[in-house]
Amino acid sequence: MVLLRGFLTLVIFFLLGEAVRVLAGLPISGGVLGMIMVTFTLMVRGRVSDELAAASQGLIAVLVMLISPGVVGVFFIADRFSDHWLTVLVALSVGTMLSVLTTLWVMKKVAGVEGGGDD
Amino acid sequence: MIDGSGSIGELMAVWTAGPMLSIAMTLAAFLAAQWIFGKIRRPLWMPPVLIAAVLLTAVVAASGIGFEKYQQGARWLTVLLGPATVALGVPLYQQMHHIRALWKPILVTLPIAATLAAGYALVIAWSMGASPMVMASLAPKSVTAPIAMGIAEQLGGSVPLTLGALLITGVLASLFVEWGTRWLRVKDERIIGFALGLNGHAVGTARAFEISPTAGAFSSLGMGLTGIFTALLLPLLLSFAR
Numbered sequence: 001m002v003l004l005r006g007f008l009t010l011v012i013f014f015l016l017g018e019a020v021r022v023l024a025g026l027p028i029s030g031g032v033l034g035m036i037m038v039t040f041t042l043m044v045r046g047r048v049s050d051e052l053a054a055a056s057q058g059l060i061a062v063l064v065m066l067i068s069p070g071v072v073g074v075f076f077i078a079d080r081f082s083d084h085w086l087t088v089l090v091a092l093s094v095g096t097m098l099s100v101l102t103t104l105w106v107m108k109k110v111a112g113v114e115g116g117g118d119d
Numbered sequence: 120m121i122d123g124s125g126s127i128g129e130l131m132a133v134w135t136a137g138p139m140l141s142i143a144m145t146l147a148a149f150l151a152a153q154w155i156f157g158k159i160r161r162p163l164w165m166p167p168v169l170i171a172a173v174l175l176t177a178v179v180a181a182s183g184i185g186f187e188k189y190q191q192g193a194r195w196l197t198v199l200l201g202p203a204t205v206a207l208g209v210p211l212y213q214q215m216h217h218i219r220a221l222w223k224p225i226l227v228t229l230p231i232a233a234t235l236a237a238g239y240a241l242v243i244a245w246s247m248g249a250s251p252m253v254m255a256s257l258a259p260k261s262v263t264a265p266i267a268m269g270i271a272e273q274l275g276g277s278v279p280l281t282l283g284a285l286l287i288t289g290v291l292a293s294l295f296v297e298w299g300t301r302w303l304r305v306k307d308e309r310i311i312g313f314a315l316g317l318n319g320h321a322v323g324t325a326r327a328f329e330i331s332p333t334a335g336a337f338s339s340l341g342m343g344l345t346g347i348f349t350a351l352l353l354p355l356l357l358s359f360a361r
Contacts, residue, residue, distance in 0.1 A: 007202065010202040010205045010206050011202050013202075013205045013208075014201045014202045014204075014205045017205065018201075026350075027266075027269060027270070027273065027350045027351065027354060028266060028346065028347050028350045028351075029201075029204070029263075029265040029266045029269060029346070030201060030265075031200065031201045031202075031203075031204030031205055031265055032204060032263070032265075032266060032343055032346050032347060034201070034202075034204065034205035034208070035204055035205050035206075035207050035208040035211070035339075035343055036208065036343065037208070038205055038206075038208030038209065038212070039208040039211045039212050039215075042208070042209070042212035043212060043215065048209055048212060048213065052209060053209060053213075055206065056205075056206035056207075056208075056209035056210070057206075057209075059199065059202060059203040059206040060203065060206055060207065060210070060328065060335075062149070062199075062203075063203055063321060063324070063325050064149065064152075064166075064167050064168045064171065064325050065145060065146070065149035065171065065196065066196060066197055066199050066200045066203055067168055067200070067264065067321055067322070068145065068148065068149060068152075068168055068171040068172050068175060069141075069145055069175070069189070069190065069193035069194075069196065069197050070197065070264060070282055071168060071169075071171075071172035071282065071286050072172050072175045072176050072179060072186070072189070072190075073186065073190065073279055073282060074172070074279065074282055074283040074286055075172070075173075075176040076176070076186045077279040077280075077283075078283070080279070081277075081280055081283070084249065084250075084253050084280075086247075087244055087247045087248070087249045087253065088244070088249075088253065088257065088280070088283075088284065088287075089287070090243060090247060091240040091241075091243040091244035091247070091249070091257055092240060092257070092260060092284055092287050092288055092291065093287075093291055094239070094240075094243055095236075095239035095240030095241075095242075095243050095244075095260070096236075096239075096240070096260075096261075096288050096291045096292050096295060096318060096319075097291070097295045098235070098239045099232060099235045099236040099238075099239050099240075099261070099318055100292055100295040100296050100299050100314060100318050101295070101299050101302075101303070102231070102232055102235050103228060103232040103235075103236075103313070103314040103317055103318060104296070104299045104300060104303050104305050104310065104311075104314050105303060106227070106228045106231055106232060107224050107228045107232075107305075107310045107313060107314065108303060108305050108307075108310060110223065110224035110227045110228060111221060111224040111307065111309075111310060
């Protein structure tokens, strides 16, 4: 029952997120809108119930399982993109390496200046 | 003999009529992937999601169910991606004191890094003569799957190619973050988590939760903000380009 109550809360926030997406015509998924709404609701309430914490922990633990069926599709359609694979691989690997390094570098620079006072 | 293959055929028909076979295969692949991942000493280049997907692909291909049938049944599990994304808001709230302490670097880094996460790959693909369809499929490469599919469709890309790009990007981002933090001497788990989520979406976030709850929360934050930012920015940029 404890898990179900927490799960119901998550599903309701997902439905609310979908409602905001459709009614406001946003290009953002209902899940992400629901995530933002849960965070703000918890901030206003000032605490998180054990039920919600347990249910969200359970779902986050199986996140990988929920993604894997979508990934299977990639292997079945791979041959459709055989003409583009070199471009795709180079763009993804070099692009991701550069953007990871940029993120770490910028964040370290700004946080270093900021954190100087606190630490 | 004929009778035997007949009842086996009947059994397969019964098993694939509902989603249970797909669910069993997905659960088994997930658990096996966790076990294998532990056995081979948790290599970054082979995360559980990739192991599970390879196992599933082999089983789906060998069993002859066909990808369409499998996908139909697995939808009973994948619908949970919606509430699972919502669930990321809970660690986000629980780590809010860390986020408050770091809100300025987050706000400065987000627009630069999220733009470049798409920008670098697009410039490289464009310089290599990629078609508009390929570029549109690659553009949301660092965005979490449900948002990325929407963006790819809106821009005229191919959703399956986008999903492939997402997987590759997620795995590579986990690897490059590991190397990058050593090279740039970043030890702050909050920065590591944010970089994982911003560049490697859900795959990076799964990796971040292996590091620590704080890294996981910052990864969820990076993933969510990048998704929102990219979903708003890319269609806008494209409408100017046209």
